[in-house]
Amino acid sequence: MEIELTPQQVQEQDIFRAFVSEEIAPYADQYDQDECTPDEVIKKLAEIGYLGAIIPKEHGGQGMDAITFGLLCEEIGRGSASLLSLLTVHGMVCQAILKWGSASQKASWLPKLATGEAIGAFGLTEPNIGSDAKNVESTALYSNNSYVLTGEKKWISFGQLANLFLIIAQCDGKPSAFLVERNTPGFSTAPITGLLGFRSAMLAKVHLNKCQVPEENLVGKVGFGFSHVAGAALDHGRYCVGWGCLGLAQACLNACLSYTSERKQFGSFLKGHQLIQQMIAEMITNIKAARLLCYHAGYLKDKGDPSLIMETSIAKYFASRMVSKVADDAVQIHGANGCSSDYPVQRYLRDAKIMEIIEGSTQMQQIIIAKSGYHSFALEKRKARQKEKT
Amino acid sequence: MTTDEILEKTKSFLAQFINVNVADDEELFASGLVNSLFAMQLVLFIEKEFSIKVENEDLDYDNFRTLNAIVGFIEKKI
Ligand SMILES: Cc1cc2nc3c(=O)[nH]c(=O)nc-3n(C[C@H](O)[C@H](O)[C@H](O)COP(=O)(O)OP(=O)(O)OC[C@H]3O[C@@H](n4cnc5c(N)ncnc54)[C@H](O)[C@@H]3O)c2cc1C
Numbered sequence: 369m370e371i372e373l374t375p376q377q378v379q380e381q382d383i384f385r386a387f388v389s390e391e392i393a394p395y396a397d398q399y400d401q402d403e404c405t406p407d408e409v410i411k412k413l414a415e416i417g418y419l420g421a422i423i424p425k426e427h428g429g430q431g432m433d434a435i436t437f438g439l440l441c442e443e444i445g446r447g448s449a450s451l452l453s454l455l456t457v458h459g460m461v462c463q464a465i466l467k468w469g470s471a472s473q474k475a476s477w478l479p480k481l482a483t484g485e486a487i488g489a490f491g492l493t494e495p496n497i498g499s500d501a502k503n504v505e506s507t508a509l510y511s512n513n514s515y516v517l518t519g520e521k522k523w524i525s526f527g528q529l530a531n532l533f534l535i536i537a538q539c540d541g542k543p544s545a546f547l548v549e550r551n552t553p554g555f556s557t558a559p560i561t562g563l564l565g566f567r568s569a570m571l572a573k574v575h576l577n578k579c580q581v582p583e584e585n586l587v588g589k590v591g592f593g594f595s596h597v598a599g600a601a602l603d604h605g606r607y608c609v610g611w612g613c614l615g616l617a618q619a620c621l622n623a624c625l626s627y628t629s630e631r632k633q634f635g636s637f638l639k640g641h642q643l644i645q646q647m648i649a650e651m652i653t654n655i656k657a658a659r660l661l662c663y664h665a666g667y668l669k670d671k672g673d674p675s676l677i678m679e680t681s682i683a684k685y686f687a688s689r690m691v692s693k694v695a696d697d698a699v700q701i702h703g704a705n706g707c708s709s710d711y712p713v714q715r716y717l718r719d720a721k722i723m724e725i726i727e728g729s730t731q732m733q734q735i736i737i738a739k740s741g742y743h744s745f746a747l748e749k750r751k752a753r754q755k756e757k758t
Numbered sequence: 759m760t761t762d763e764i765l766e767k768t769k770s771f772l773a774q775f776i777n778v779n780v781a782d783d784e785e786l787f788a789s790g791l792v793n794s795l796f797a798m799q800l801v802l803f804i805e806k807e808f809s810i811k812v813e814n815e816d817l818d819y820d821n822f823r824t825l826n827a828i829v830g831f832i833e834k835k836i
Binding site: 671 | 802819
């Protein structure tokens with residue numbers, strides 16, 4: 369057993385780190401205040417190839433292995449959780465097409481998604497439907513070799529600027545997934561502002577008013593839109609978010625290591641006070657624990673092992689709870705400065721809370737993880753009984 | 759690989775997710791036996807264990823609805 373990055377992965381990590389430190393981190397607070405990610409930033413991400421990170425080389429992407437891609441998510445998450453969500457939702461659309469798209473969908477969309485000519489967004493959640501996602505209320509009616517989509521999607525990250533939306537809607541009462549282009553007649557978006565966190569993730573409401581799309585835009589088959597198409601996308605989303613939480617937590621830790629070395633109270637630096645050391649020690653340990661879960665999920669992903677789905681859910685669950693606590697302590701350590709816009713930790717805390725809600729909330733992960741624990745326990749008992757019999 | 763071998767492998771995979779013994783022709787998805795992650799776990803299992811690719815055109819519930827259906831699908835693909 370070895371848990372070590374390859375020299376190539378270390379090299380890539382250095383490149384990601386430098387890119388984020390120069391191009392993203394210094395501006396992230398401003399974007400957060402403006403509630404906007406400028407086009408130039410997305411252009412930079414596209415030029416350096418990160419929008420095509422998971423797309424194989426034959427379709428114009430980078431074909432990164434799962435660990436390398438995780439390292440990229442970690443670094444982007446360190447700079448800006450909002451920008452990480454672009455990588456997440458864009459990647460979810462790429463993943464859905466890669467796994468379940470038709471040959472023509474792959475040929476026409478993957479090269480565009482890889483270069484950023486197309487920006488993808490993921491349209492599942494609706495005003496009335498969140499966690500209970502397979503019961504979305506949007507509908508798709510089949511008529512004349514096309515589907516007519518009607519409904520409303522809410523909280524769609526980068527919905528303000530994406531031009532290709534993966535929309536989940538019910539077709540004859542069966543969840544189905546469709547590619548819908550922004551320029552489709554009847555399609556419109558409205559910005560959502562004033563959010564707690566992910567403020568520069570350019571969220572939007574999406575309105576589908578009898579949007580007619582050719583039948584070729586169905587991804588997978590009717591009835592497989594949630595279990596398989598969204599299923600593949602959401603697994604990718606949880607993976608990105610898990611790694612992104614690591615980066616965000618690392619940013620909190622770095623801020624605290626720096627601040628506690630400069631700020632003095634009661635005649636000594638904050639880092640000299642043992643109650644501060646306790647919080648720092650907890651941060652370091654929990655970040656390391658989350659990193660191991662993410663490595664494990666990445667290792668299974670590269671092997672294509674079915675347990676990757678559960679392990680990714682566990683990694684996302686742990687990492688998102690971990691970052692909520694780490695960011696909370698980071699603000700505590702910064703005192704009043706931590707509450708001010710002069711320091712980024714207030715943004716970290718606001719963004720960290722979102723991590724527990726998106727890509728399956730903490731409670732949804734808990735239900736799944738606990739159930740799986742009971743299954744494994746029962747299975748072990750059954751195996752032991754069989755052994756006794758023989 | 760014989761049908762029995764495929765059946766045994768698939769049965770022991772399903773046992774990880776379903777506590778009760780499933781009959782070979784019992785509906786897996788309709789009965790609420792499995793959670794929302796199961797569909798993709800099953801796809802990954804089939805792909806890894808039998809070195810086949812589950813493709814867009816294979817998305818048909820008749821390929822996955824029962825243990826027998828899954829075994830039949832795998833036999834068709836290998
Ligand atoms: C910043 C941001 C970006 C987002 N981006 C996207 C996007 O790009 N695309 C998209 O489709 N969606 C997006 N979402 C929506 C997100 O996926 C949903 O918010 C999430 O699925 C939860 O749904 P909900 O908010 O409707 O909460 P609800 O499902 O209404 O749940 C409310 C609370 O109840 C809990 N709960 C629900 N059911 C149970 C239960 N059975 N047992 C115990 N507790 C339960 C939940 O955990 C939660 O705490 C985004 C949300 C945010 C905040």
